[in-house]
Structures are given as structure tokens and as C-alpha cells.
Amino acid sequence: MATKLAALVVLVAFLAGPAACEGAFICFNGWLRLPIICPRGSGTPREPVPSTSGSGLSYGYYTTSCPSAETIVTEAVRKAVVVDKNPGIGAGLIRLFFHDCFVRGCDASVLLNTTNSKNSDTEREGPPNKNSLRGFEVIYEAKTAIEAACKNTVSCADIVAFAARDASYFLSDGSINIPMPGGRYDGRESFASETDQLPGPFSNVPQLQASFAAKGLNPVEMVTLSGAHTIGRARCMFFSSRFSEMNQTYAASLMAECGDNGNTNVNQDYVTSNVLDKQYYQNVIDNKVLFTSDAVLNSTEETRTEVMQNANTAGAWERKFEKAMEKMGKIKSDQQSVEIRKVCWKVNNNYK
Numbered sequence: 206m207a208t209k210l211a212a213l214v215v216l217v218a219f220l221a222g223p224a225a226c227e228g229a230f231i232c233f234n235g236w237l238r239l240p241i242i243c244p245r246g247s248g249t250p251r252e253p254v255p256s257t258s259g260s261g262l263s264y265g266y267y268t269t270s271c272p273s274a275e276t277i278v279t280e281a282v283r284k285a286v287v288v289d290k291n292p293g294i295g296a297g298l299i300r301l302f303f304h305d306c307f308v309r310g311c312d313a314s315v316l317l318n319t320t321n322s323k324n325s326d327t328e329r330e331g332p333p334n335k336n337s338l339r340g341f342e343v344i345y346e347a348k349t350a351i352e353a354a355c356k357n358t359v360s361c362a363d364i365v366a367f368a369a370r371d372a373s374y375f376l377s378d379g380s381i382n383i384p385m386p387g388g389r390y391d392g393r394e395s396f397a398s399e400t401d402q403l404p405g406p407f408s409n410v411p412q413l414q415a416s417f418a419a420k421g422l423n424p425v426e427m428v429t430l431s432g433a434h435t436i437g438r439a440r441c442m443f444f445s446s447r448f449s450e451m452n453q454t455y456a457a458s459l460m461a462e463c464g465d466n467g468n469t470n471v472n473q474d475y476v477t478s479n480v481l482d483k484q485y486y487q488n489v490i491d492n493k494v495l496f497t498s499d500a501v502l503n504s505t506e507e508t509r510t511e512v513m514q515n516a517n518t519a520g521a522w523e524r525k526f527e528k529a530m531e532k533m534g535k536i537k538s539d540q541q542s543v544e545i546r547k548v549c550w551k552v553n554n555n556y557k
């Protein structure tokens with residue numbers, strides 16, 4: 206009887222999605238195909254944190270205090286993406302910004318491996334990030350050069366935001382110019398468990414909309430920002446269960462690439478893999494995208510209208526992407542982000 210009841214709870218949790226994390230110790234946040242048992246304590250309900258717009262941010266924030274700051278970031282990104290011809294690092298930087306802002310707001314908590322509470326199980330160790338995020342070295346390189354130019358002035362959170370802006374510019378060949386204000390502060394805590402706030406690749410439309418809404422982003426912005434999947438790579442483990450649902454020619458080529466190794470990486474956009482462009486939306490229409498979370502955008506009237514418009518109207522997606530990225534950069538930390546870190550992967554001294 207107890208076994209049957211447990212099985213029923215697991216099934217209900219699986220079908221119910223993220224809400225199943227509440228109360229029960231069973232968690233499914235769209236990152237796993239099957240429900241997992243959450244560590245005790247992480248199953249408590251989480252109130253969505255209303256994300257206020259980023260008051261205190263302004264354009265050219267460092268013009269007086271550190272005039273070279275933004276140029277140093279731009280040059281570090283240019284070196285990695287253009288000079289060293291590594292567009293994947295640009296993709297990594299755009300994703301790093303998303304993963305920073307969705308967890309505790311844009312406070313560079315995603316970079317920490319040493320925190321105020323001495324927690325070492327930081328966001329970097331969370332399932333969406335571990336062995337996946339890239340581009341850290343560009344942030345550190347920029348920070349080192351900026352500290353040499355002006356000490357204790359420029360936050361790591363701002364460097365992450367400027368780097369995402371610059372990566373978007375270079376990868377779009379100058380078509381995407383995000384107006385990115387500065388003035389963020391760095392946080393002092395980071396927890397792997399909180400990365401469950403990031404939407405997962407097995408999410409459906411309501412789940413995606415809910416996770417974006419919890420960060421103050423609307424359904425149109427959700428579809429717009431998903432367009433970042435026009436660059437970069439993804440591991441087979443996140444889509445190999447849905448080959449049968451894809452365009453079959455596309456699925457066959459992916460199957461050949463993946464073999465039986467879930468850790469193999471493939472390009473997210475099979476047409477223009479290294480260009481930040483609107484091709485993703487045509488791929489959605491053609492059923493030639495990797496994740497459930499990509500494919501479902503073609504499945505509701507609301508999201509499909511956006512997909513069609515983005516695919517068919519020159520410049521429409523690019524302008525929306527600029528605005529949505531800027532807005533994402535204004536998600537405020539629900540904790541106090543209090544310092545300008547000296548080194549981006551550890552909080553300043555005086556641990557509590």
C-alpha cells in the first residue's frame with residue numbers, strides 16, 4: 206500500500222511540474238525527465254520574488270569613475286570571439302548573464318565559488334551550470350584589467366552584463382546593440398539548490414511562462430529570449446528522448462552525431478550555428494529544434510504568433526531581443542547585493 210502511494214505521489218509530481226516541489230520532497234523543475242527526490246528542506250514552497258525594475262542603474266555608469274571599464278570588457282570579448290575565433294565563448298557569455306540574473310538577480314552570484322557563509326556548493330555546481338557554463342575566463346581577464354585601471358570600482362555583475370551585450374553584438378555581426386546600463390552590485394551568497402529557478406529543457410509553455418513571470422518577464426519576452434538558442438551548443442542528454450517528435454531527417458542526423466553518448470555536444474542551430482540571428486524561429490516552425498522547451502513554442506497560439514512574426518519580419522526579433530536583454534539585466538537581487546568584489550569568484554573578506 207505504502208509503495209503504491211509513493212508511486213502515485215511520484216506520478217502526480219511528474220505531471221504537475223514545478224508546483225510538485227512544494228510541500229512534498231519530490232522535485233521536477235523541467236531539467237530532469239524523471240522526478241528526483243529533493244534534499245530535505247529544498248521542498249518548501251517558494252514565493253515568486255517580484256522583480257522590480259533596476260532603479261539605480263544608468264547608462265555610462267562608469268564614465269567618471271572608471272572611463273575605460275566598458276572598453277576593457279568589449280576588448281576582452283572581441284579577443285575571445287573575433288580574434289581567437291571562438292564564437293562558443295560568446296554563446297557562453299550570453300548564457301552566463303541569463304543564469305546570473307535568474308538566480309538572486311544580476312549580482313554575479315553565478316561566478317562565486319567562495320561565499321560569505323563559506324558555502325562551496327554554489328550555483329556553479331547546480332545541474333544547469335555544472336560542466337556546462339563557459340566564458341568565465343573572459344570575465345576574469347576583464348576584471349583583472351579593470352582592477353589595474355581603477356581599483357574597487359566596477360562590479361563583476363556589471364562585467365557579466367557588459368560581456369553579454371558585447372557577445373551579442375559580435376555574434377550578430379553588429380545587428381544587435383543592447384543598451385546596457387551599469388550600477389549593479391555583487392552579492393555575497395550563492396547556492397546550487399537555487400538554480401532550480403532556471404527553466405529546464407523539458408518544460409512546457411505554462412512552466413516556461415511561470416519561470417519567466419517569476420522574474421518579471423512576460424510571455425513575449427520569454428519567446429524573444431529563447432531565440433538565444435540560435436547559437437551555442439547543447440548536450441544530447443537533454444533531447445535524445447524526443448528524437449521521435451522531431452522532423453525525422455533532422456532527428457536522424459542528430460542521432461548519428463550523438464551516438465549513445467549523452468554528453469556529446471551538438472550545435473543548437475543547424476543552419477547558422479555561430480550567428481545570433483532569427484534562424485531559430487524558422488527552426489521552431491520546421492520542428493528542427495532540440496529541446497521540448499524550444500519545440501513547444503510552436504504549440505500554443507500565443508507563442509506561435511510570436512514565433513511566426515520573429516521568423517518572418519526582418520529586424521523584429523533583433524529589436525525585441527535588445528529590449529528583453531536589457532530588461533533581464535534589471536532583475537534585482539532579492540538579497541542585498543552589497544559590494545564591489547575584488548576578485549570575481551570570491552566574496553571580499555570579513556566572512557560572517
Ligand code: HEM
Nearest residue numbers: 296297300303337404405406430431433437438439440498
Ligand atoms: C526558455 C528557457 C530555456 C531553457 C529551458 C534553456 C535550456 C538550455 C539548455 C539545456 C542548454 C544546453 C546546456 C548543456 O547542454 O550543457 C542551453 C544552452 C544555451 N542557452 Fe538556454 N535555455 C533557456 C533560455 C535561454 C535564454 C533566455 C538564454 C539567453 C538569453 C539562453 C542562452 C543559451 C545559450 C547561448 C546556450 C548555449 C551555451 C553554450 O554554447 O555554451 N537560454 N539552454
